[in-house]
Amino acid sequence: xxxxxxxxxxxxxxxxxxxxxxxxxxxxxxxxxxxxxxxxxxxxxxxxxxxxxxxxxxxxxxxxxxxxxxxxxxxxxxxxxxxxxxxxxxxxxxxxxxxxxxxxxxxxxxxx
Amino acid sequence: xxxxxxxxxxxxxxxxxxxxxxxxxxxxxxxxxxxxxxxxxxxxxxxxxxxxxxxxxxxxxxxxxxxxxxxxxxxxxxxxxxxxxxxxxxxxxxxxxxxxxxxxxxxxxxxxxxx
Numbered sequence: 001x002x003x004x005x006x007x008x009x010x011x012x013x014x015x016x017x018x019x020x021x022x023x024x025x026x027x028x029x030x031x032x033x034x035x036x037x038x039x040x041x042x043x044x045x046x047x048x049x050x051x052x053x054x055x056x057x058x059x060x061x062x063x064x065x066x067x068x069x070x071x072x073x074x075x076x077x078x079x080x081x082x083x084x085x086x087x088x089x090x091x092x093x094x095x096x097x098x099x100x101x102x103x104x105x106x107x108x109x110x111x112x
Numbered sequence: 113x114x115x116x117x118x119x120x121x122x123x124x125x126x127x128x129x130x131x132x133x134x135x136x137x138x139x140x141x142x143x144x145x146x147x148x149x150x151x152x153x154x155x156x157x158x159x160x161x162x163x164x165x166x167x168x169x170x171x172x173x174x175x176x177x178x179x180x181x182x183x184x185x186x187x188x189x190x191x192x193x194x195x196x197x198x199x200x201x202x203x204x205x206x207x208x209x210x211x212x213x214x215x216x217x218x219x220x221x222x223x224x225x226x227x
Contacts, residue, residue, distance in 0.1 A: 009152075032214070034215060034216075036218075041220075042220055042221070043114070043116075043118075043202050043204075043218035043219050043220045043221045044155075044202070044218045045114065045218070046114075046215055046216075046217060049215055089154075089155070091216075093214065098143055098160060098162070098167075098206060098208045098214055099157060099160070099168065100157070100216055102154045102155040103154060104152075104153070104154050105154070
């Protein structure tokens with residue numbers, strides 16, 4: 001399953017499928033990007049990050065892809081599990097300053 | 113656990129009350145943040161503190177008053193709030209400077225309801 005930017009805030013997938021959550025950003029000066037996961041009743045939890053000098057980074061079951069040409073960031077979750085159900089946010093940061101700019105988030109629902 | 117704790121986890125207050133939210137980070141970071149999270153809206157940055165000094169106030173109404181006595185503790189004092197201030201208030205911390213990634217780590221939040 002795949003979400004499209006900020007206009008599709010929900011994504012529903014079957015357990016075991018791969019999920020792709022997308023994020024568009026607008027600031028060309030952003031050089032650091034983070035994906036967060038927020039479960040119901042909890043604060044955002046860091047998942048994976050990527051600097052602008054890379055276009056791909058892999059973690060455990062997650063991969064982040066960065067396309068600076070079109071200012072697009074995606075999070076791929078392999079073999080999605082019910083425990084992956086949450087809201088996923090992307091965040092971007094410029095080299096200068098410590099401010100993070102967050103996207104609206106995508107609600108991922110994993111059906112057993 | 114992310115190393116950032118917040119108390120209380122839930123708070124109900126009237127518009128004439130005064131209350132305070134507390135945040136503590138155990139990560140040795142030098143920057144702390146307050147965010148407001150309302151339903152179906154992106155996280156809104158409220159305040160930033162670097163080495164105990166406030167470096168950002170994102171046009172927050174004066175009924176919200178932050179305090180940072182040291183790099184590990186951050187408070188948000190609340191007085192004469194409005195019902196539209198009901199939200200999840202999140203605290204975060206990060207390490208800034210020196211070429212580090214400056215990833216922000218969040219606490220669990222305080223769910224605030226203003227009646």
